[in-house]
Amino acid sequence: MSAPAASTLETSSADFAAKAAVARRAAETWRRTTVAQRVTTLRALWKALAAKREEIRAVVHEETGKPLIEVDLMELGAAGLLVDWMTAAAPRVLGEKAASKPWSLFNKRAYERRVPRGVIGLITPWNMPFLIPFGDAFAAMLAGNAVLLKPSEWTTKTALWLEKAVAATSLLPTGLLTVIPGRGPAGEAVIDASDMTVFTGSTKTGRAVAVRAAGQLKPVILELGGKHPMIVLADASLERAAAAAVWAGFSNAGQVCVGVERVFVEGEAYERFIELVRPRVAALRQKCDGRDADIGRLVFPPLLDRIQEQLEDARKKGARVIGGEVLDRAGLLMAPALVLDARMDMKVMTEECFGPVLPIMKISRAEEAVALANAGAEGLAASVWTTDLVKGEKLAAALEVGLVGVNEPSSHYAYGSLPFGGMKQSGLGRRHGEEGLLAFTQSQSIVVHEWPDDSADLWWFPYSDRKAGFLRRLMGLP
Numbered sequence: 001m002s003a004p005a006a007s008t009l010e011t012s013s014a015d016f017a018a019k020a021a022v023a024r025r026a027a028e029t030w031r032r033t034t035v036a037q038r039v040t041t042l043r044a045l046w047k048a049l050a051a052k053r054e055e056i057r058a059v060v061h062e063e064t065g066k067p068l069i070e071v072d073l074m075e076l077g078a079a080g081l082l083v084d085w086m087t088a089a090a091p092r093v094l095g096e097k098a099a100s101k102p103w104s105l106f107n108k109r110a111y112e113r114r115v116p117r118g119v120i121g122l123i124t125p126w127n128m129p130f131l132i133p134f135g136d137a138f139a140a141m142l143a144g145n146a147v148l149l150k151p152s153e154w155t156t157k158t159a160l161w162l163e164k165a166v167a168a169t170s171l172l173p174t175g176l177l178t179v180i181p182g183r184g185p186a187g188e189a190v191i192d193a194s195d196m197t198v199f200t201g202s203t204k205t206g207r208a209v210a211v212r213a214a215g216q217l218k219p220v221i222l223e224l225g226g227k228h229p230m231i232v233l234a235d236a237s238l239e240r241a242a243a244a245a246v247w248a249g250f251s252n253a254g255q256v257c258v259g260v261e262r263v264f265v266e267g268e269a270y271e272r273f274i275e276l277v278r279p280r281v282a283a284l285r286q287k288c289d290g291r292d293a294d295i296g297r298l299v300f301p302p303l304l305d306r307i308q309e310q311l312e313d314a315r316k317k318g319a320r321v322i323g324g325e326v327l328d329r330a331g332l333l334m335a336p337a338l339v340l341d342a343r344m345d346m347k348v349m350t351e352e353c354f355g356p357v358l359p360i361m362k363i364s365r366a367e368e369a370v371a372l373a374n375a376g377a378e379g380l381a382a383s384v385w386t387t388d389l390v391k392g393e394k395l396a397a398a399l400e401v402g403l404v405g406v407n408e409p410s411s412h413y414a415y416g417s418l419p420f421g422g423m424k425q426s427g428l429g430r431r432h433g434e435e436g437l438l439a440f441t442q443s444q445s446i447v448v449h450e451w452p453d454d455s456a457d458l459w460w461f462p463y464s465d466r467k468a469g470f471l472r473r474l475m476g477l478p
Helices: 012-031 035-048 053-064 068-094 131-142 157-168 184-193 203-214 238-252 269-281 302-316 366-375 390-396 431-438 465-474
Strands: 106-117 118-122 148-151 175-178 198-199 220-223 230-231 259-264 318-322 327-328 337-340 357-363 379-386 402-407 441-449
Touching: 012 118, 012 148, 012 184, 035 068, 035 131, 035 157, 035 379, 053 068, 053 157, 068 131, 068 238, 068 431, 118 131, 118 184, 131 157, 131 198, 131 302, 131 431, 148 157, 148 184, 157 175, 184 203, 198 203, 198 327, 203 220, 230 238, 230 366, 238 259, 238 269, 238 357, 238 379, 259 269, 259 366, 269 318, 269 337, 269 357, 302 318, 302 337, 357 366, 366 390, 379 390, 390 402, 431 441
Parallel strands: 118 148, 118 198, 148 175, 198 220, 230 259, 230 379, 259 357, 337 357, 379 402
Antiparallel strands: 106 441, 318 337
């Protein structure tokens, strides 16, 4: 079986200019709506999209080969949770807020207003082709913006389905959500035409996005690579930790930015942990199309060779590699791999894998794992496993990552109230939470003079010594 090929659709310069102009007009119309109006409209939009669940899950499944249950839970279910929180929180987060004032300005009123940025550019990845574009677009539109969406060329059909389904509802201004198919040049055009860009993908491409946007003084939110260290203490519930490691390491065929990429286990628990993990991995069912299976195929063809190269490097350096065979090259299917007795000089422990590989390394104590984790360039997600929650949360606080779980692998995305993003080279800015909603707006500070109507303020011209003395006393100056 052959995996689907990348889309050959490319947006011409003329088509892009026309689409960008329509999006800009839609933004001008949409920004005049109230937060309450947007909440009502976008709730109705989600209800209409959710009613087409069978359609969207079929498209995502076709493009990615992921099991249908993962489409339901990781793509559609998570999107619904985000919608619930964002629409409930938007009136409070995006509404006008009164500002405190010094008593000397008692006859004035001041408040903060959130103003939409205009057009938001989204450059999105192939691993979560519905959840990430939809979630970011929903937040941007809820904040009053239009969206130009450049999806991965490997999952263009999903984005085009979303655009068509949104348009069919007739709930939004024409062009408020516009898809721009294509490769690198299409992404560059989206950055240039937008007022802000949100990019999810590799660190290398993220740097290029940041540079291009910075040259135009435009803000960016970047969610980049991760290398999730799972730190298992000797006192952890090893049954739960083993189950979590297998799920968080192999769900979506390991193609999850916050998924477990390496496991550090305290020495006295190491062998028992491996005993618990091995049968769970062996029991995983696989198919290229993901039907009636636990693991599907890879989406991005270059991943297969990159992962195989990492596994070979580990073998040469003394690791025990169990599994990892290429089962169907054309279908991008490989057996899940355990890398036992891993060491930090192995690529699989230091380079992002983004595939069905779980390296496990023995450590002497938890603090050693924290130091090793913090020594890397990535800082997206991590987890600590222990029955001593006080110690677990203390270790979590020492990790230089944006997302940490204690006895919890990777459910942060489902919490719409939590900011989502990384530290160090894993990104800039945050999505979700109040911070994420506010990022799609700019603050506007308003001061209103209320009374008296016809007299000048005391500190206006003309100046005099008498006036200066009075004003000094008024402001508490010596």
